[in-house]
Amino acid sequence: MTKSVSETASYVESGEFKRDTNYITTRITADGRDGYPVEADRYRLIAARACPWANRTLIVRRLLGLEDAISLGLCGPTHDRLSWTFDLDPGGVDPVLGIPRLRDAYLARIPDYPRGITVPAMVEVATGQVVTNDYPQITLDFATEWTEFHRPGAPQLYPAELRAEIDEVNLAVFHDVNNGVYRCGFAGTQEAYETAYDRLFARLDWLSERLTTQRYLVGDTITEADVRLFTSLVRFDPVYHGHFKTNRSKLTEMPVLWAYARDLYQTPGFGDTVDFEQIKVHYYVVHTDINPTRIVPKGPELTDWLTPHGREALGGRPFGDGTPPPPPPLAERVAALREPA
Known part of the structure; x- marks a missing residue:
């Protein structure tokens, strides 16, 4: 392969x-x-x-x-x-x-x-x-x-007092989610695929349980752990669910993780770095061993990323004692999603 x-x-x-x-x-x-x-x-x-x-x-x-x-x-x-x-x-x-x-x-x-x-x-x-x-x-x-x-008001993404817990969460997320989706998509045998699939969804269930009562993965503010999980979740439905056969559930069918992902997407610094079209083109065009036709799917619907998530009810302060970043420089802006009708 x-x-x-x-x-x-x-x-x-x-x-x-x-x-x-x-x-x-x-x-x-x-x-x-x-x-x-x-x-x-x-x-x-x-x-x-x-x-x-x-x-x-x-x-x-x-x-x-x-x-x-x-x-x-x-x-x-x-x-x-x-x-x-x-x-x-x-x-x-x-x-x-x-x-x-x-x-x-x-x-x-x-x-x-x-x-x-x-x-x-x-x-x-x-x-x-x-x-x-x-x-x-x-x-x-x-x-x-x-x-x-750092800008004035920059958040503490890797605070010393939380590093051990952040590192522990990051390690689990890397093995089972960040890299776990690839272990599904590029598995060379049915057994290897099913093992990776089971580990992936067991970890996603674990994350859902963890995030049911707290807004962020570690502490009450955004940390490095949230950044690392988000970049996998935002690609889950557009790519991983179909392309990598991680199809037990779509992200939109996992209520806690879907709300958590929307919360981060709508936070300045997260969604404004995401280009869904480039994401889809990369996976479906480059991975010709998985998708030899290089056909890029039109879906899924993306404007749902802008719908209310309700995670504010859990408290938490996204930037801690800091502030949101200003809009990205003009040359670095991505096309914004349309507000849902």
Whole structure:
């Protein structure tokens, strides 16, 4: 089974999908201990709105107000076997890095780079080299290392007193949900698929129970845990339910999670980073082993994301002692959904 450059994987004899989690782990830190100090305008975040792992960085960058410190380059929703490409930009070239393919930035750092060319990636503008593609650490470092450049009123997404619980929830969500949907979609045997399917829905049921009495996953404010779950939930009905065969229930048929997801979607910094059309085009066009016709479904109906969710009744303060982010920069705005009739 051929994998796209963004979903590098291997398979065990049982047919189970195994994600390659060996990333470039160099960190950008306040003290520059890895050789890359936090510095405004030094780095460019390369992301794709289609990708759930990259979507996390778009949300956290927005919530913390890092737009002026970290520029953004966006790849298109599709790619070929070699690399994500900048086909959304004039001439198909990133206007800051001057490259047509994200692969060029990887090879500038590691000429014989042997792994998948993944988003998100932090690229040093002056050298054109990828610094890191370690997506779980990138958002944690945005929250903890880039504080000098946080906007006034930025929320605490990874507060010290909640980190152990956030990490525990994140680990469970990664294995069973974030990566669990891929373990369903790319399973190589019926048994591997059913095992992943059962784990996915057991975890979604666990999350529903947890969120029945509390508005957010950890504490009474939005944290990194909510960001990581949201990017999977927002793709569930448009892609995972059909494309990855995660079809016990649609998100819209899981009342607690559906309300929770709408609550976050309607929170500034979340829904305004989501492009449903790019999401659908990516999965249905790139994954030709699953969808060889490359036909992209017209549905589902999306305006329901704007309907009342009622989660305010559970209390909680989305931004804690902080404030919502302002609207995104004009160049980074996505087409808004229409209000339901």
